[in-house]
Amino acid sequence: MATLVIAAHGSHLNPGSSSPTYAHADTIRDVGGFDAVRETFWKEEPHFREVLRTVDDDEVYVVPLFISEGYFTEEVIPRELRLEEWDPEMWDSDGTDASQATLTAADTGQTVHYCGPVGTHEAMSDVIVRRAESVTGDDEVGEGFGVAVVGHGTERNENSAKAIKYHADRIRDRDRFEEVKALFMDEDPEVDDVTEFFESEDSEALRASGRSHGRRPCEDIVVVPLFVADGYHTQEDIPEDMGLTDDYREGWATPETVDGHRIWYSGAVGTEPLMADVILERAADAGAPVGDALDRVREVTGGAALAGD
């Protein structure tokens, strides 16, 4: 058997930052599949530096609860876990393909299967769709609805935009929603102008192009921020930028009407229970003997009807 370690950012200021990590860890603990499940953080304890010494197993699967490949997943986590042989080349990824690398932790001698981040796993597309279902309360949501997947943009990490586009493309290819867009906080196409990207002309043009199956204008837009936890960006910046509210402290309605569109703002995708499934998938892809834990997690998180690809 083995131990699963979920590695997340955490916060010195916001207790909510680590709650999704704990929630998903609990889900996986409850279904079994690992001897133990441990949480570890960059800004909270146990720190990445010290988590492995609290783990009994010699075989450890580390899944970063991060959205994209980049500074944290390629540099910070492996360094702090003392995976000295690590080289980002081991993932052989161009930004969204990281799978896993098997390494040895220098301080404990444990075998660490270092997995790609949850954010770029293909199952993450299902979580975004699930988020759309849960925020609208409609398991069949699609017709008449547009979806905006929102991320940081490339300012700090070019792979961050890649992950957003990757999932937007995948969801668009399913032909379930009228329109799917990748939007960003700090670059074009910007989330500030969200409604402009779902104007009826767009949809009409699509219909004229024959690509649609009777698409209508997206009066309804589901906005899903591809973030691990709710915090400053998802609860203050994005809602204000989109015009859901002038002052985040006053809150907003779901849906909220902006420029004649109904905006269904879901909050961080990382709080969706189905995320536990992506974490397990990452570990299973790396060879973790999870048995039927995946099926059981899907039962609990409502992922039984995962579309997959």
Place this chain on the structure above:
Amino acid sequence: MDTSPYEAFAEAAADGIAFDGLSATTSDGQVEVTTPETSVTAPVSAPRGGLAPVEEYITDWFFWHQHAPQAEDRWAFLRWLESAEERSVPDRYEALGDGHTRSWGQLAVTVTLGEGGERRYDLRHEADAGTPAAELTGHDDPREMRDIVEADERGRYRPLKTAPTLVDGWVFHDIDAATLLEAIEYCYPATVANWHREREGELDISHWRETMERQTGIYGVIQTWDRGEGHDHVEWVAEACCADSQCLKRREWQYDGETDLSTDGGDGAFPCREPCSVVVSAARQWTKLEGEQSRTYEFELTPSEKEQLEALVDAVADGRAAEIREADLYDGANRYRTRFLRAKLFDDEGNLCGVPTSPEE
């Protein structure tokens, strides 16, 4: 696990047992047991009757080998909790009868004896020692510890788990060893593992310099704070953050492998093996602030005003500001006193005595 202590013991004795003052072997179908007090024998096939006089030794062996988690660090910690290395089995059993308590940070752990020598534990805040468990909020799921440790008594988030601001009023009563260890792990993560490494002489300490040299990204700048001009700045960091009044870990890291800090590391039960993320974040801010050159300012203050400024800094640094009573006008950090000082000495821009921060302003 489903065998009785006696049968499990008799079976294991075939390979020889030496544990906690007891030794046992088998020959000709008999198990022979010697303790400091007595020697007994019994048939391996039906050991219970013959071994009854050394029951405590048998159940002790059984707990430590069949019930207690076997991971070395946690096993050693559980032993430490009942002072197992210092006391004989009969002494310990007598003490455990009433409950044997040790503290771990702000936690008080009491060990008692359950059925068949199994240890039961009571975990609570040390401030609640002596309070009947029924008067405290009871918990049995170790995950609930996460909620307990999240905020201090004023509801403020606790970013540092080992800050001495753990709230009281709760108890995990009559729990088993595994639950205890898990709850402690959520309260003070990795402290048991590092404590054990230290006892074994294997604590891997990362001193200030190597820790800061490892930093990259927005923390990479901290390296520039070490300018080869001594390490006073690190003494100040340690005094600011790592004193026992701020953190219960005993700071074992120094400036570097050759240069100890003179600031006291504290008396905590568990060690701190490298500057934590709170200290690293703070050091980043100080690196920026300490990059400034000092200037000469001129302020006119009465002697009492000077002392009041000092009292204010002290009150905030000691976390005392919120406790100062509304009408305690003798305390320089009293709110009215402070508001008066501001009304008198600050100009409209908030400058002390009207002196601008930058003269070019």
